[in-house]
Amino acid sequence: MKIFSGIRPSGDLHIGNYFGAIKQWVELQEKQECVFSIVDLHAITTPYRPENLQNNILELTIALLAAGLDPEKCVLFIQSQVKEHTELAWILGTFTPIGELKRMTQFKEKAKKHPEYVNAGLFNYPLLMAADILLYKADLVPVGKDQEQHIELTREVAKKFNKTFGEVFKIPKALLSERGQKIMSLQYPKKKMSKTDDPAGAIGIFDTPEEIKEKIMTAVTDSGKIIKYDLNRKPGISNLLTIYSLVSQRSIKTLEKDFKRKGYREFKKSLALISIRSLEVFRKKRKELLARDVYIKEMLNRGKNRAQTIAQSTMREIKSRMGLI
Numbered sequence: 001m002k003i004f005s006g007i008r009p010s011g012d013l014h015i016g017n018y019f020g021a022i023k024q025w026v027e028l029q030e031k032q033e034c035v036f037s038i039v040d041l042h043a044i045t046t047p048y049r050p051e052n053l054q055n056n057i058l059e060l061t062i063a064l065l066a067a068g069l070d071p072e073k074c075v076l077f078i079q080s081q082v083k084e085h086t087e088l089a090w091i092l093g094t095f096t097p098i099g100e101l102k103r104m105t106q107f108k109e110k111a112k113k114h115p116e117y118v119n120a121g122l123f124n125y126p127l128l129m130a131a132d133i134l135l136y137k138a139d140l141v142p143v144g145k146d147q148e149q150h151i152e153l154t155r156e157v158a159k160k161f162n163k164t165f166g167e168v169f170k171i172p173k174a175l176l177s178e179r180g181q182k183i184m185s186l187q188y189p190k191k192k193m194s195k196t197d198d199p200a201g202a203i204g205i206f207d208t209p210e211e212i213k214e215k216i217m218t219a220v221t222d223s224g225k226i227i228k229y230d231l232n233r234k235p236g237i238s239n240l241l242t243i244y245s246l247v248s249q250r251s252i253k254t255l256e257k258d259f260k261r262k263g264y265r266e267f268k269k270s271l272a273l274i275s276i277r278s279l280e281v282f283r284k285k286r287k288e289l290l291a292r293d294v295y296i297k298e299m300l301n302r303g304k305n306r307a308q309t310i311a312q313s314t315m316r317e318i319k320s321r322m323g324l325i
């Protein structure tokens, strides 16, 4: 099976990214043909600082390696270094109805958040994402729930191309993690965890023990005292139970039983402790990797060459079908 996925270099990796997407990437690289991309061209569709971008890319690469990606087992590269992505995004736009793009919830949300920055790039964002996936003829796209709609659009675009110009693309499917597909903010349990939207509600994989403890102890909980999974009535505790279950690999049912006669405070203390313990390995690996920037640059360069070979070959097929060569 062929796998493709991407992540924006904007802010540090948080446990939502990790449990929603990256953990699956790490598992998939063992048996499947995987291509993963640091999507810098997507990151520039919302306000950002040019002087920070290269460092964000380096930090994200370090985070992905610390989380377990192995460049010997997968292709890891920077999106803007393979020009076929933007070329195909343009092509896909020539036959995608505007109405399809207007429906995208992420576009609507981001446009609302930055009303002064509603650019055409933000609008066309899902087409660049479709181009990313389709160039590598991916069967599966491991992502969090928030990206599901974009994968649906990718499927429609691919079908339309195949029907109009002849079979070139595979029709990809989203691959969602069973429990980690939507980790919520610790401060606003009805909103998804996001480092840029509310840093206090997001646990970074490199957060210090003090930061982790502080964020968990001040997490918003619900009225009542019982530790029980109930998304409607207890979104805060349900989210913490999900996180506990993911970091401890114990089921939510078992956790509910173990904490039956215990209060929120004790539950949070225990969650803080186990989170600190399980994230420690990431901090350790980061330290080692920080000293290896030459290796990281070489590795990304190799990734670029491997990605380019695949992308160029698909692009030739596309252009030939469309009468462009």
Ligand code: TYM
Residues within 6 Å of the ligand: 004, 005, 006, 007, 008, 009, 016, 017, 018, 019, 020, 021, 022, 039, 042, 128, 129, 130, 132, 133, 141, 142, 143, 144, 145, 146, 147, 180, 181, 182, 183, 184, 192, 193, 194
């Ligand atoms: P991005 O950079 O926002 O997030 C990277 C991955 O993390 C997942 N994620 C979450 N999962 C669970 N809970 C959360 N709170 C949470 N927050 C983020 C995202 O779903 C994503 O899988 N458009 C994409 C990047 C992209 C891409 C692609 C993905 C560009 N091209 C092609 C797949 C295929 C994005 O902005 O993800």
